[in-house]
Every structure is written in C-alpha cells, then in structure tokens.
Amino acid sequence: MIAELGHFGLAIAIAFAIAQAILPLWGAHRGDARLMQSAPALAQGQAFALTVSFLCLIWVSVSDDFSVLNVAENSHTLKPLLYKITGAWGSHEGSILFWCLILAWCGAAVSLFGDNLPASLRARVIGVLALSACGFELFALLESDPFTRLWPPPENGQDMNPLLQDPGLAFHPPMLYAGYVGFAIPFAFAVAALLEGRMDAAWGRWVRPWTLGAWCCLTCGIALGSWWSYYVLGWGGFWFWDPVENASLLPWLTGTALLHCAIVVEKREALKIWTVLLAIGAFAFSLSGTFLVRSGILNSVHSFANDPARGVFILGLLALVIGGSLLLFMIRAPLLGASGVFAPVSREGALVLNNILLCSITAVVLTGTIYPLFADLLLHSKISVGPPFYAATVYPLAIPVFLAMAVGPLLSWKRTALLPALVKLWWVALVAVLVGIVCAFGMSALPALFMAAAAWMILGALADIIERIRLFRVPLATSVSRLIGLKLSTFGTTLGHAGLGITVAGIAGMSLATQEIVLVHPGQTVELAGYQWTLREMHDARGSNYNARVATISVMRDGHLITTLSPERRAFTTQQMTTTEAKIHTNLLRDLYAVLGEERDGAAVLRLHDNTMAPLIWLGALVMALGGLCSLLDRRLRVAVPKRAVAAMGVERA
Amino acid sequence: MNRRMLLAAPLGAAVLGGGAFYAMLRGLQSGKFDPRGVPSQLIDKPLPGFTLAGFGSADVLTAKRPVVINFFASWCVPCLDEAATLMALSRRGVPIWGIAYKDKALATANFLVRNGNPYQRVAHDDAGSVAIDWGVTGVPETYLIDAEGIVRWRFVGPLPDSALDGLSKLAGL
Numbered sequence: 098m099i100a101e102l103g104h105f106g107l108a109i110a111i112a113f114a115i116a117q118a119i120l121p122l123w124g125a126h127r128g129d130a131r132l133m134q135s136a137p138a139l140a141q142g143q144a145f146a147l148t149v150s151f152l153c154l155i156w157v158s159v160s161d162d163f164s165v166l167n168v169a170e171n172s173h174t175l176k177p178l179l180y181k182i183t184g185a186w187g188s189h190e191g192s193i194l195f196w197c198l199i200l201a202w203c204g205a206a207v208s209l210f211g212d213n214l215p216a217s218l219r220a221r222v223i224g225v226l227a228l229s230a231c232g233f234e235l236f237a238l239l240e241s242d243p244f245t246r247l248w249p250p251p252e253n254g255q256d257m258n259p260l261l262q263d264p265g266l267a268f269h270p271p272m273l274y275a276g277y278v279g280f281a282i283p284f285a286f287a288v289a290a291l292l293e294g295r296m297d298a299a300w301g302r303w304v305r306p307w308t309l310g311a312w313c314c315l316t317c318g319i320a321l322g323s324w325w326s327y328y329v330l331g332w333g334g335f336w337f338w339d340p341v342e343n344a345s346l347l348p349w350l351t352g353t354a355l356l357h358c359a360i361v362v363e364k365r366e367a368l369k370i371w372t373v374l375l376a377i378g379a380f381a382f383s384l385s386g387t388f389l390v391r392s393g394i395l396n397s398v399h400s401f402a403n404d405p406a407r408g409v410f411i412l413g414l415l416a417l418v419i420g421g422s423l424l425l426f427m428i429r430a431p432l433l434g435a436s437g438v439f440a441p442v443s444r445e446g447a448l449v450l451n452n453i454l455l456c457s458i459t460a461v462v463l464t465g466t467i468y469p470l471f472a473d474l475l476l477h478s479k480i481s482v483g484p485p486f487y488a489a490t491v492y493p494l495a496i497p498v499f500l501a502m503a504v505g506p507l508l509s510w511k512r513t514a515l516l517p518a519l520v521k522l523w524w525v526a527l528v529a530v531l532v533g534i535v536c537a538f539g540m541s542a543l544p545a546l547f548m549a550a551a552a553w554m555i556l557g558a559l560a561d562i563i564e565r566i567r568l569f570r571v572p573l574a575t576s577v578s579r580l581i582g583l584k585l586s587t588f589g590t591t592l593g594h595a596g597l598g599i600t601v602a603g604i605a606g607m608s609l610a611t612q613e614i615v616l617v618h619p620g621q622t623v624e625l626a627g628y629q630w631t632l633r634e635m636h637d638a639r640g641s642n643y644n645a646r647v648a649t650i651s652v653m654r655d656g657h658l659i660t661t662l663s664p665e666r667r668a669f670t671t672q673q674m675t676t677t678e679a680k681i682h683t684n685l686l687r688d689l690y691a692v693l694g695e696e697r698d699g700a701a702v703l704r705l706h707d708n709t710m711a712p713l714i715w716l717g718a719l720v721m722a723l724g725g726l727c728s729l730l731d732r733r734l735r736v737a738v739p740k741r742a743v744a745a746m747g748v749e750r751a
Numbered sequence: 752m753n754r755r756m757l758l759a760a761p762l763g764a765a766v767l768g769g770g771a772f773y774a775m776l777r778g779l780q781s782g783k784f785d786p787r788g789v790p791s792q793l794i795d796k797p798l799p800g801f802t803l804a805g806f807g808s809a810d811v812l813t814a815k816r817p818v819v820i821n822f823f824a825s826w827c828v829p830c831l832d833e834a835a836t837l838m839a840l841s842r843r844g845v846p847i848w849g850i851a852y853k854d855k856a857l858a859t860a861n862f863l864v865r866n867g868n869p870y871q872r873v874a875h876d877d878a879g880s881v882a883i884d885w886g887v888t889g890v891p892e893t894y895l896i897d898a899e900g901i902v903r904w905r906f907v908g909p910l911p912d913s914a915l916d917g918l919s920k921l922a923g924l
Contacts, residue, residue: 370758374761377761378761381765385768388772408776408779409773409776409777412769412772412773412776415769416769419765419769420762420765420766420769423761423762423765424762426758426761426762427755427758427759427761427762430758431754431758467768470771470775471771474771474774474775474778479790
C-alpha cells in the first residue's frame with residue numbers, strides 16, 4: 098500500500114512537472130502574467146509529491162517490505178537501521194528518485210527565495226528546471242521504478258554491498274547529488290537568460306548564491322567520497338584518478354570557474370557569453386557524470402549500479418537537455434551583447450586567467466577519462482590512463498593556478514598595476530621559498546614545490562585580509578575594528594583559497610607516507626616511522642549482519658602509549674563478502690592507520706601506514722566549503738535587498 | 752562567420768561525444784564493445800592444439816566450418832543462465848562444441864539433461880590445462896573459430912541474447 102502511494106506520488110510529480118514545464122514558459126513567451134504566476138505553486142507541488150514518494154521509499158525500506166523488489170535486492174532484516182534509511186538512495190532506482198527529488202527541491206527553492214526575480218525570468222528558470230525534471234522523473238517511473246512489486250516476496254532480502262554499509266558513504270551520495278543537481282539552477286538561469294536574450298549584473302548576483310551552494314555541496318561530496326575510499330577500501334590512497342572520481346571532478350572544476358566568472362558578470366557585466374557556457378557546461382558534466390557511472394561504460398571500482406539498456410534512455414535525455422541548451426546557446430548567445438572592457442592586468446584579467454587554467458585542467462581530465470573509451474571504440478586498442486598521465490598534465494597546469502590565486506584578490510577592477518600587488522606579497526613569497534627549501538631536504542622535488550605552493554596560497558589568502566585591515570600599519574585597535582567591519586564574503590574568499598592550500602599541503606605531505614606489510618604473532622612488535630606497533634591479541638566479535646575478527650594493536654612511542662587500534666576483518670553472511678575495517682588514529686597532522694589481513698598459523702598479516710599530513714586533505718576541503726558558506730551567508734543578505742543593491746551599483750558606475 | 756562557428760563548437764563537441772557514447776552503448780548491448788574486457792591473445796591466431804576425451808583441436812580443423820567453442824561447468828551458476836541462449840544459438844544451426852571445465856563427467860551429463868544440450872560434441876578438461884592454454888579467465892567463456900581454424904571472436908561471461916545475431920552472422924549463417 099505504502100509502495101503504491103509512493104508510486105502514485107511519483108506519477109503526480111510528473112504531472113506537476115509537465116504543467117510546470119509548459120505553463121510558465123508559454124506564459125513568459127506570451128507575456129501572460131497569470132500563467133507565469135502559476136510557476137511557484139506548481140514547483141512546490143512537484144517537490145511535495147516527490148517528497149512524499151521518497152518518504153514512502155524510506156518507509157518500505159525501514160519496514161522491511163520485501164515484496165518491493167528494490168528493498169528485496171538491497172536490504173535485509175538484520176541490516177542496521179541507519180543503512181536501511183540510507184539504502185533508500187544507495188540502490189540504483191532509489192538514487193535516481195533521490196536525484197529527481199533534489200531537482201524538484203531546487204525548483205521549489207527558486208520559487209520560495211526568488212521573490213525578487215523579475216516575473217518572466219523566474220517563470221523561465223522554474224520552467225527550465227521542470228523540463229529537465231520531467232525527463233528524469235519519467236526515467237524513474239518507466240525505466241527504473243523503485244516501487245516495483247515482487248511476487249512471491251522472499252523471506253528475506255539480499256542485503257546491501259557491505260562496502261557501502263558505512264557512515265561515510267551513507268552521506269557521500271546526498272552531498273554529491275546536491276552538488277550535481279544544484280548546478281541545475283545556474284543552468285536554468287543560463288537557459289532563461291538565453292530565452293530572454295538579456296543578461297545583466299543582477300543576473301550575476303542571483304546566480305552566484307545558487308552556484309556557491311551547489312559548489313559547497315559538491316566539494317563536501319567529493320571530499321567524503323575520497324575519505325571513504327581512504328579508510329574503507331583500506332588501500333590508504335585517497336584519489337585514484339578513477340573515471341568516476343574524474344566524473345565528479347569535472348563539474349567541480351567547471352563550477353569553480355563559473356563561481357569566479359559570475360563575479361565578473363555581477364561587478365562588471367563582462368564575460369557574459371562565457372559565463373552562460375560555463376553554467377551549461379557545469380550541469381552538462383554533472384549529468385554526464387551521473388550517466389557515465391550508471392551506464393556500465395566506465396571501468397571502475399564504483400560501478401555498483403549499472404545497466405546498458407537504461408543507458409540508452411538516459412543518453413536520449415542528455416541529448417535533449419545538453420544538446421537543446423547548446424543549440425539555444427548557438428542561436429541566442431550573440432544577443433547577450435558586448436561586454437564591459439578591462440585591461441589584461443586587472444581583477445577581471447586574473448579571473449579570466451583562472452578560467453583559462455581551470456578549463457584547461459577540465460579539458461585534460463576529460464581527455465584522460467574518455468580517451469581510453471574512444472581508443473577502444475575507434476582503434477580497438479586497450480589503453481589505460483592512470484596517475485602518471487595526470488601527474489604529467491594536471492600538475493603543470495595547477496602550479497600557475499596556485500600562483501595566481503594569491504595575487505588575484507589583491508588586484509583592483511578594470512585596470513591596475515601588477516607590481517604593487519606583488520610587493521604586498523613579498524613576505525609570503527619569502528616564507529613559501531623557505532618552506533620549499535626546507536621541504537626539499539626531506540621530500541622529492543615535486544612535493545616540495547607543492548608544499549611551497551601551499552604555503553604561498555594559505556599565507557597569500559591571509560595577506561588579503563591583512564592588507565584590508567592594514568595590520569601593523571595602523572594601531573591594532575583600528576585593525577580589529579576594520580576586521581569586524583569586513584564583509585563575510587571576504588572571509589569566504591580567504592577560507593576558500595586557504596582551504597585549497599591546506600588540501601594541497603596534505604596531498605604533498607602524503608608523499609612522506611610510509612607503509613609496511615608484516616606477518617606477526619600476538620605479542621610481537623614492529624617498528625615503523627618511529628613508532629612501536631605491538632599486536633596484543635586477536636578475538637572474534639559479532640555484528641548485526643556480520644562476524645568479525647578483531648586485532649588489538651598498541652602503538653607506543655618512546656615508551657608512551659599513543660593509541661590502541663583495533664582493525665577488523667568482517668565476513669558478511671548474506672552477501673558472502675569479506676571487508677576490512679581499517680582503524681585510524683589521527684591528530685589532524687598525521688594518521689596512524691592499521692589494516693588486518695589474513696591469518697596463518699596463529700600469525701596475522703598487518704598492513705601499517707604512517708600517513709603524514711593526510712588529514713589535511715579533507716580538512717582543507719572542509720575549510721573550502723566553509724568559505725563557500727561564509728560567502729553564501731553574506732550574499733543571502735544582499736540577495737534579500739536587491740533593489741538597494743541595484744541602486745548602489747548604479748551610483749557606483751555613474 | 753567565425754564567431755558563429757565558435758558558438759556552434761560546444762554543440763558540435765556534444766553531438767560527437769553523444770554519438771560516440773551511443774555507439775558504445777549499442778556495442779555493450781550486442782557484446783561487440785567491452786571496455787572492461789581484457790583482449791584475448793588468441794584473436795586472429797590459430798587455435799591452440801589440444802587433445803581431450805571428446806574432441807581435440809584436430810577435430811575442430813577437420814570440421815572445415817566455423818565452430819563456436821564454449822567453456823562451461825555444471826557447478827557454474829552463470830552457465831545455467833547461459834543455457835537458454837546457447838540452446839537458441841544451436842537451434843539457429845550454429846555448431847557449438849562444449850568443453851566442460853574442471854567438472855565430473857556424471858555431473859556434466861546431468862547438467863545437460865536438466866538444462867538441455869546445445870552441444871554437438873562435449874570434451875572434458877578435468878585438469879583445466881586446456882583452459883590455461885586458451886587463457887580462459889573463468890566459465891562460461893565462448894570462442895568462435897573460423898573454417899581455417901583461426902580464433903575470430905571471444906566473449907567472457909554468459910552470452911547475452913543480444914549477441915545471437917552478431918554471432919550467427921560471424922558463423923556464416
């Protein structure tokens with residue numbers, strides 16, 4: 098009964114979405130205010146119906162209704178409650194429904210917070226969102242219905258892939274999807290601007306917060322995924338340049354470019370056509386990311402859910418959404434008009450450089466991801482593109498990004514001189530070079546260079562704040578009051594840039610990581626990275642749906658007990674799969690990481706890692722997302738008073 | 752004109768990419784495109800020599816017509832899945848010769864009685880050594896040998912129904 102309710106909710110949502118796609122767009126085209134007014138209510142109706150539908154899916158999963166195929170295939174009575182809930186978006190069908198749900202929420206969000214938008218723009222944005230929602234909801238209903246019944250119902254379910262039964266992965270898909278789908282809003286704004294044939298500073302101001310929100314979620318989503326692979330897969334690696342990871346990196350790179358580009362539209366009404374293309378591109382990459390993961394085309398550790406037959410349907414959808422918007426772009430983009438002029442050395446110039454470099458990195462990563470597929474298709478040759486390719490191509494492009502990042506925020510708009518900005522950064526450069534030299538003693542050249550770049554980015558980001566509050570040049574009290582007076586978005590920039598610096602420091606620091614695989618008897622001690630690791634004992638333990646073998650390892654340094662780690666090896670009974678549960682002790686600068694392997698004659702194989710600076714990788718991502726949040730909070734206030742801001746801008750430009 | 756071309760470039764790239772992915776998906780469905788597969792070293796090479804109880808490489812050569820060789824086992828669940836597809840293939844008149852991999856003769860016979868016997872001839876590779884020579888990664892695995900005894904095609908895993916047309920054509924039917 099509940100499953101049918103969910104199914105019905107999905108169908109109702111499609112009806113709403115179809116109306117929402119047709120009425121407001123037609124109204125905006127004809128200038129009919131009543132039709133345009135229908136948009137918010139329809140968007141909220143669609144979001145409500147889908148929310149009910151998704152809650153029903155969670156309900157059938159939590160209540161172990163194995164007459165629903167999706168639950169029978171992915172759940173089990175013994176599965177912990179948390180994973181019964183998160184399992185709702187863990188399966189293929191559930192994840193597509195979840196995807197639609199977020200898209201519907203995006204439409205509802207625009208309808209709720211978009212009161213200040215011009216009526217026709219709001220109607221068009223909501224209409225375009227509904228157009229893509231229609232497609233994906235139809236896909237959910239026709240091709241991957243999560244509420245399909247199964248007769249006769251099995252006694253128990255088949256349980257979920259044990260690798261996915263992990264708190265980190267429970268929240269990785271929602272964050273990632275919120276990021277992916279969030280880019281639908283800038284996309285809808287871009288398509289709406291093309292339909293209107295008009296785009297101004299206000300457009301940039303409206304698009305930025307949505308882009309920021311999506312970008313924050315995507316940053317967290319990618320970081321969570323990377324963290325999951327770090328501690329669940331037990332390889333101690335954090336990024337493998339796996340096609341699916343790249344598929345999430347592409348929208349992130351384009352989204353980052355879009356974020357910076359929209360500032361130029363907002364402040365200077367320049368780079369409009371380029372910004373529109375980036376907005377379409379970011380969403381296009383999000384869509385193809387989802388598609389590639391599910392189509393079975395990619396050869397990856399991530400292909401948990403795929404099916405080529407469904408791929409054809411999704412490909413058709415993508416052709417409509419991406420192809421249609423790019424066709425519109427081709428026809429209408431010239432209408433968006435000429436842009437404000439600026440000198441090459443200026444804030445705009447720096448942002449253009451940022452865009453060129455980020456897009457080059459995107460192109461390189463895209464090439465590395467799809468080239469093996471194309472080579473297989475056209476040349477029938479098997480090629481594998483791995484980390485060496487990316488090290489050789491991405492790093493050289495990343496270094497200029499890092500260099501420019503500290504300088505850009507110090508430049509002023511329109512026209513400026515480079516030298517004064519560089520002079521302001523003299524101490525940052527000095528420290529960066531010193532860090533580089535010191536690191537060069539302990540590391541190889543590239544990581545040392547990255548450490549220097551990290552110092553440059555972190556301190557460069559702080560230098561921006563220091564410049565603004567004129568620290569040490571005016572009395573301290575004045576500086577503090579200036580600091581309090583700074584806009585939140587300034588801290589947003591600083592945190593965002595410093596966060597990337599922290600991540601880069603973590604990645605460079607990982608080159609110092611050491612690991613050892615040892616066969617030890619209980620009581621035996623091994624020495625690794627200045628720590629004494631002793632295997633105390635091993636015992637059996639039971640979880641709700643698995644049996645575990647647990648080792649107790651004490652880690653000592655200079656006679657002091659640092660920590661006790663208890664890595665596990667879990668045998669999941671239903672899925673007949675063994676997973677390793679790595680245990681990590683962290684002090685935020687170094688991870689002590691232990692994995693329990695096979696046992697032989699009372700001795701156990703242990704894999705011990707000392708991962709220097711590894712936590713910084715994810716800490717940096719968190720700081721980046723916080724920066725985005727800061728900027729978002731600041732912008733929310735400004736979005737709420739658009740009229741005054743528009744007036745102020747007018748004065749500024751006069 | 753130049754500007755128009757520039758604005759059309761993203762659409763062009765998307766169309767090319769979309770077309771290629773469509774080709775890949777169709778290839779995946781028909782079994783012609785397999786991005787995960789490791790290519791067999793035997794393709795376009797003569798089949799490796801072997802003699803087993805049932806038939807040997809010499810028998811394949813003297814058949815003087817394309818033959819499908821299928822490695823299977825009674826203990827293999829995917830082979831059970833594949834049984835219906837193989838029956839359909841044999842009904843089309845494609846000669847299928849089976850090699851039972853690491854299997855007891857009695858169990859193989861029972862398996863064929865239970866699920867239908869699509870094979871014209873069955874050989875027994877109890878030691879699994881022939882499978883090693885062929886580079887078989889697991890059962891089921893299917894090869895097409897042409898009339899000259901050259902290996903032309905290989906498929907890892909249970910044959911999908913969508914592969915039937917292509918395979919019949921390759922076998923000259």
